[in-house]
Structure formats: C-alpha cells, structure tokens
Amino acid sequence: MQAEDPTNEINFCQACSVRNRAICADLDDHEIELLNKIGRRRRLAPGETLLWEGDEAVFVANVVSGVLKLSTQKSDGREQILGLAYPSDFLGRPFGEVSPYSVEALSESTVCVFQRSDFERFAEEHGRLEHKLLERTLGELDRTRRWMLLLGRMNAEERLATLLLEIASRTVLATCENTGWKVPDEFELPMSRQQIADILGLTIETVSRQFTKFREEGVIEMRGRRDVTIRKRDALEMLAA
Amino acid sequence: MQAEDPTNEINFCQACSVRNRAICADLDDHEIELLNKIGRRRRLAPGETLLWEGDEAVFVANVVSGVLKLSTQKSDGREQILGLAYPSDFLGRPFGEVSPYSVEALSESTVCVFQRSDFERFAEEHGRLEHKLLERTLGELDRTRRWMLLLGRMNAEERLATLLLEIASRTVLATCENTGWKVPDEFELPMSRQQIADILGLTIETVSRQFTKFREEGVIEMRGRRDVTIRKRDALEMLAA
DNA sequence: AGCGAAGCTTGAGGTAAATCAAGTTGTCCG
DNA sequence: CGGACAACTTGATTTACCTCAAGCTTCGCT
Numbered sequence: 001m002q003a004e005d006p007t008n009e010i011n012f013c014q015a016c017s018v019r020n021r022a023i024c025a026d027l028d029d030h031e032i033e034l035l036n037k038i039g040r041r042r043r044l045a046p047g048e049t050l051l052w053e054g055d056e057a058v059f060v061a062n063v064v065s066g067v068l069k070l071s072t073q074k075s076d077g078r079e080q081i082l083g084l085a086y087p088s089d090f091l092g093r094p095f096g097e098v099s100p101y102s103v104e105a106l107s108e109s110t111v112c113v114f115q116r117s118d119f120e121r122f123a124e125e126h127g128r129l130e131h132k133l134l135e136r137t138l139g140e141l142d143r144t145r146r147w148m149l150l151l152g153r154m155n156a157e158e159r160l161a162t163l164l165l166e167i168a169s170r171t172v173l174a175t176c177e178n179t180g181w182k183v184p185d186e187f188e189l190p191m192s193r194q195q196i197a198d199i200l201g202l203t204i205e206t207v208s209r210q211f212t213k214f215r216e217e218g219v220i221e222m223r224g225r226r227d228v229t230i231r232k233r234d235a236l237e238m239l240a241a
Numbered sequence: 242m243q244a245e246d247p248t249n250e251i252n253f254c255q256a257c258s259v260r261n262r263a264i265c266a267d268l269d270d271h272e273i274e275l276l277n278k279i280g281r282r283r284r285l286a287p288g289e290t291l292l293w294e295g296d297e298a299v300f301v302a303n304v305v306s307g308v309l310k311l312s313t314q315k316s317d318g319r320e321q322i323l324g325l326a327y328p329s330d331f332l333g334r335p336f337g338e339v340s341p342y343s344v345e346a347l348s349e350s351t352v353c354v355f356q357r358s359d360f361e362r363f364a365e366e367h368g369r370l371e372h373k374l375l376e377r378t379l380g381e382l383d384r385t386r387r388w389m390l391l392l393g394r395m396n397a398e399e400r401l402a403t404l405l406l407e408i409a410s411r412t413v414l415a416t417c418e419n420t421g422w423k424v425p426d427e428f429e430l431p432m433s434r435q436q437i438a439d440i441l442g443l444t445i446e447t448v449s450r451q452f453t454k455f456r457e458e459g460v461i462e463m464r465g466r467r468d469v470t471i472r473k474r475d476a477l478e479m480l481a482a
Numbered sequence: 483a484g485c486g487a488a489g490c491t492t493g494a495g496g497t498a499a500a501t502c503a504a505g506t507t508g509t510c511c512g
Numbered sequence: 513c514g515g516a517c518a519a520c521t522t523g524a525t526t527t528a529c530c531t532c533a534a535g536c537t538t539c540g541c542t
Binding site for chain 4: 155156202203205206209224225
Binding site: 070072074075078079080082083093094095096100101124127130131133134135137138139140141142144145146147148149151152153154198200201241 | 311313315316319320321323324334335336337341342365368371372374375376378379380381382383385386387388389390392393394395439441442482
C-alpha cells in the first residue's frame with residue numbers, strides 16, 4: 001500500500017488505495033477524472049497540522065494513508081481529542097466558514113486535498129458524492145455519540161479497554177482490502193501516552209497506570225512503548241461493553 | 242405556536258411552524274405536497290419514547306414543537322444523554338438498520354414522522370432535501386464534538402454553566418421566528434435534575450450542589466425547580482469559555 | 483557504543499466528585 | 513385543603529483520579 005507514489009500528480013485516483021472505500025467510491029470514470037483535476041495529494045509528517053481550529057476552512061480532504069487526530073482546546077490550554085481519522089475517512093468542514101477543530105497527523109500520512117469551494121461546487125453537481133458524504137457523516141456522528149458514553153460515564157479502566165479495541169478494529173480496516181480481513185490482536189499505537197490521555201479525558205499518569213495494570217493482569221502484552229498485543233480480548237470486551 | 246392543530250392530517254406542511262427552518266425549507270410547493278403525503282404528525286407526552294436504542298430504525302422525524310432527548314445506556318444501566326432535539330431538528334438514522342440511541346420526549350412534543358424507507362426514497366429523488374440533511378448533520382456533528390470537550394475536560398461548575406447558556410440560546414431559537422429575537426435570560430429547564438446529570442456526566446447530588454452554589458453567588462435565580470433566570474451572564478460565560 | 487533528552491512510569495499526597503444516608507420541598511390528586 | 517410520594521437538597525464519608533515530584537526507559541544522534 002505504501003508502494004504507490006504519493007507525489008504522482010497525474011490520475012492518482014486510478015491507483016488510489018482507498019478508491020473503493022472513500023466518498024469517491026460511487027463515482028464513474030468520467031466523474032473521477034473531473035475530481036482528479038481539482039484535487040491533489042499531500043504528504044504530512046507526524047506532528048504536521050493540516051487545519052487549525054478557528055481558521056477559515058479552506059481545505060477538505062480524504063485520508064489515503066496514516067492516522068490523524070481532530071482536536072479542540074479550552075481557552076486555558078486543556079486539550080480534548082475529538083476523534084481519529086483513518087484511511088478513507090473524510091476531513092474538513094464543507095458548507096461552513098471556520099474549521100471547528102484542528103487536524104494534525106499522528107503518523108506519516110497521505111491525504112487527498114481539495115479547495116473547499118471546488119469541492120462544494122463538485123458536490124452540488126454530483127449527487128452521488130453528496131450522498132456518500134452524507135452516509136459517512138451520519139456514521140461519524142454515531143461514532144462520536146458513542147464516545148460520549150465513554151467520556152461521560154466510564155472509569156479509566158473501561159476507557160482504555162474501549163480505546164484498545166477501537167484501535168485494533170480500525171487498524172485492520174485501514175490495512176487490508178475488504179475481503180478476508182479480521183480484527184488483529186497485534187497492532188501499533190499511533191499516538192503518545194499524552195495523546196491517549198487527551199482522547200480518553202484522563203491524565204497521562206492515569207493512562208500509564210492502567211497500561212501497567214493490564215500488563216500485570218496479562219490482558220495485554222507490550223514490546224516497546226507502542227506495540228500492543230491483546231492476550232485476553234474477552235476481558236477487554238467485558239470492560240468496554 | 243401551540244395554536245395549530247397537530248391532528249390535522251391535511252396539508253399540515255403549509256402551516257408548519259418549522260417550515261422555514263427544518264430540512265424541508267428549500268423544497269418547492271410541489272415537493273412539499275409529496276412530502277406531506279408520506280409524513281404524519283404525532284404528538285408525544287413527556288416521557289414517551291419515539292425510538293428505542295438497538296431497535297430497527299423504522300422512523301425518521303422532524304421536531305415541530307417541544308424538547309426531546311437522545312440517550313444511550315451501558316449494559317449496567319448507566320445512562321448518558323447524547324443530545325437534545327429542539328423544533329426544526331431532525332431525528333432518526335436514515336441509511337442505517339438500527340437506531341443507535343433512544344429518543345424520548347422531555348416535554349409535550351409534536352413531531353413530523355416518516356417511514357424511514359419512504360423518506361430515503363424521497364431523499365434520493367430530491368437532492369435539495371438530501372443537501373439540507375447533510376448540512377444539518379454536519380452542524381450536529383460539530384455541536385456533538387464541542388460537547389466532548391465538556392465531558393472530557395470540564396469540572397462540574399463549568400459543565401453546568403455551559404448547559405445553562407446552551408439551553409437559553411436553544412430556547413429562543415425554538416420560540417421565536419427568525420427576525421428580531423435575542424437570547425433570553427429567563428427560561429424553563431425542560432428536564433429533571435437526574436436528566437441534567439445524565440447530560441453532564443455527573444451525579445444528581447453534584448448537579449444539585451452546583452445549582453445551590455450558583456444561587457448563593459447570585460449568578461442565577463430560581464422560581465420553583467425549573468424556572469431559571471440568569472443574573473450574571475458574564476460569570477457563566479467566563480466559566481464556559 | 484554512549485550521551486542526552488523526551489517520553490514514560492511509579493510513588494505519595496491532595497481533592498473534586500461519587501456514594502451513602504437523611505432531611506426537605508414541591509406537586510399531584512382526591 | 514391536606515396527605516403522600518417523588519423530586520430535590522444537604523451533610524458526612526469514601527474513592528477514583530489528579531497533582532506534584534522523582535526516577536527510569538527508549539530512542540535518536542554523534
């Protein structure tokens with residue numbers, strides 16, 4: 001998947017690894033060609049920011065590879081991560097003036113970027129794209145609402161269990177083509193302990209202690225700081241349920 | 242606004258109080274007539290449930306009057322309210338099989354209900370409706386994500402301040418037509434203390450203590466349990482910021 | 483290899499909110 | 513109008529998580 005050349009500006013849609021899963025999936029060859037003309041590939045290094053909260057919303061984008069975070073800050077600096085974006089996910093705020101959150105790459109990422117105005121014009125002329133975007137947005141709203149139960153009503157243990165299962169399941173969807181995949185028990189965390197804390201609404205110390213606890217209980221195994229193996233999936237699912 | 246007859250099944254769209262704000266706003270007279278044929282009005286008493294979490298998603302609806310809550314539960318019964326729906330808001334999960342949350346009326350409410358299958362067919366044939374629904378869904382996603390900052394990173398005082406301001410601003414949008422309105426400082430809470438706790442991710446006791454604190458500080462004034470007057474809006478805005 | 487620094491872990495102590503347990507106040511209804 | 517019940521408030525105590533403060537790993541770099 002990393003083999004394709006992200007700098008190739010000519011007809012990159014044809015070879016795009018998320019071509020059949022992103023919002024462009026239902027477009028025909030002619031439409032794809034038009035979309036190809038208004039978009040461009042962009043590579044982001046870890047830590048690089050694509051959109052700033054409060055800034056004019058100039059871009060929208062599809063994630064092609066990598067993982068990005070959406071986040072917002074309180075005036076005093078407290079940060080809350082609003083979600084993660086995986087390959088085929090859509091980024092940005094069409095039909096809105098300002099970006100309501102920041103978007104920053106967690107890992108080395110490739111995105112397919114459009115000027116918001118270009119994209120909106122295209123969408124209004126091509127109902128199928130707008131329909132796909134609607135379906136994706138409704139799905140994202142469901143996912144976001146489920147996260148509210150975690151932030152409002154779960155304890156630290158339940159929160160980390162839920163996140164580990166979520167990352168596992170999202171990782172596979174991002175890695176394999178849509179036949180024959182299954183959710184892996186081994187994966188790499190795409191973010192630091194502090195970022196995990198900002199996702200879960202906890203402090204870095206509490207997150208660290210929970211990792212230690214899961215390790216001691218044999219629920220997970222770790223090689224280095226970011227390589228996780230789930231050993232007792234049932235235990236995690238019980239907590240997350 | 243309560244003067245219109247909710248049981249009148251003939252052409253209720255024409256006289257609908259949310260006609261210009263709901264997703265039907267951009268439809269022409271012919272389209273409205275078609276939509277009118279597939280929808281029907283339904284009145285809900287406080288506490289009555291329109292959709293159950295996990296059930297087949299048979300309905301979608303527009304809120305005409307009243308306030309409803311969307312909520313989800315953990316397996317052990319802990320509840321988290323995912324959001325409130327005010328007049329002109331859209332309810333339900335188009336293009337999905339199961340309802341990801343429950344919808345229950347908080348106050349006496351009127352909704353305009355469609356069979357999901359009817360609605361989806363109509364939407365696919367009428368791009369303007371789908372576009373409106375997309376805009377509304379994107380807005381709802383933004384609002385939901387902002388709430389995550391509250392659940393993940395705010396203390397009890399900040400949470401209640403934010404909710405009071407939110408209810409005040411949503412109440413006016415629900416009450417007045419779109420010219421000349423301003424946000425009121427006096428309003429009625431449409432929910433119980435326990436429901437406020439379930440919105441804010443707190444316990445009923447903590448909510449009660451915060452109300453008492455705001456009253457003692459002269460930030461708000463209360464007549465009975467549900468009538469609130471904001472006396473120091475600055476103070477609340479400072480906390481919510 | 484070995485240094486340095488950022489990232490992470492661990493411990494001790496403090497605190498906001500939860501929990502448990504009475505009281506009190508509104509509200510419904512005959 | 514009064515009585516009963518649910519809804520709410522208040523107080524005392526506990527606890528999960530936060531804060532502050534060291535240490536310890538991991539990893540990039542020369």
